[in-house]
Amino acid sequence: MAAATLAAKAPEERRGRILRATIAVVRERGFAGTRVTDIAEAAGTSQGLVLYHFGSLAGALAASLTLLEDEFYEELERNLSEVVGPVPRLRHIAELGAGYGPAVGDWRLWLELWVRAIRDDGARAARESLDNRWRGALRQVVDEGLAAGVFAASDPKASVLRLAALMDGLAIQLALAEPGMTTGKFTELWWQSAVLELGISPAGEKTGPAGGRRKK
Amino acid sequence: MAAATLAAKAPEERRGRILRATIAVVRERGFAGTRVTDIAEAAGTSQGLVLYHFGSLAGALAASLTLLEDEFYEELERNLSEVVGPVPRLRHIAELGAGYGPAVGDWRLWLELWVRAIRDDGARAARESLDNRWRGALRQVVDEGLAAGVFAASDPKASVLRLAALMDGLAIQLALAEPGMTTGKFTELWWQSAVLELGISPAGEKTGPAGGRRKK
């Protein structure tokens, strides 16, 4: 019956596919370079459908931001639950930032988001939400460590702010493939700051970049 | 006849005016939102002239980047020569980053540059050059302090990298007007990191977040 057209899944499925395609295109071409055609092509649908579901290109971009948020939350949760104990967890964060996966592409996406947030309210809200969430996670790990007595910080709030900002700053260089900046270096540099900020004792500091390291 | 047209200064003057206008427009509208018309309007000339001098919109944007570099160099030089001694100089850098002037707008321009650098080679080169210059200045101050014995760092190179990255990271929040981030907080947060990284002795750390400032 009714010779199967290419795809006739639930409209929700198509909608989601378009959203995912949008993110993929933005990742590759940036917000400014993303056209309706690109999205349609990446999603395997027509331009018309993109507009049908989201009203406009801007609408599709905006909707994709909330998907981005959701996925970020999810992944963050999943990632941090893998590891227990303040020090390993902090270390894990250091490595997460560098990203063993396609992190460079992800950081580029964040850069795009920052710039878009300058002028687009939806993007501003998304990036603020993302940032708060991220900083909250960091904050939580720090509090955990303070409570356990393995971290020491005179002003934890400021330390968290600085560590979060440092990661963003380092990420810029990673995203732009600054010569000399690698994921390994990223992790190392950030971790050293964390050690400094939080007075982590050598015992807890298990993973050295190379060679011995001590404190006193 | 031919009543005097508005302006017939040297073509170099117009060229420069267009370049300056381009930067101004990019600052306000971003690279993506900058149109030839905007530049012409801001420069008080015709669209034709913009293209006449620079060949294309992309050409004008590219040319404006080198002007941006030049002006940055100049201003950096001028600014840092004002202050002597490692500690005051470092402190000055902390305040420069926060910017007592239109720094928010400037940081937004840097954000724009970063994103453009992802895909545009000219922008990439410009930002790398700018960044090296900036980091070099920081590095110089740090070396000065190490030589004078007022700073102590086990890995100065890493410290410089981190301090530079931290400034970028904090700048993002400043540029995006993150609630709670002010120029004062910016300076304070960065300065504390500098103190921590470089083991600045309390004597040198003259400026509290508020209160008087003096030197030995």
Add this chain to the structure above:
DNA sequence: CGGGTTATTGAACGGTTATTCAGGTTAGGC
């Protein structure tokens, strides 16, 4: 099974914008 609503398409439309161009104006060497 109909009939109406929802999805989906591809082509047509229209606005915006970079670029081209033909024609003037200015400046400076001769």
Add this chain to the structure above:
DNA sequence: GCCTAACCTGAATAACCGTTCAATAACCCG
């Protein structure tokens, strides 16, 4: 003073791209 080349302009051109639209197809419900 005049001639040529550099400068400058505003309008015409043309391409690109978001959006609209009329026509189908699929789905759902009674």
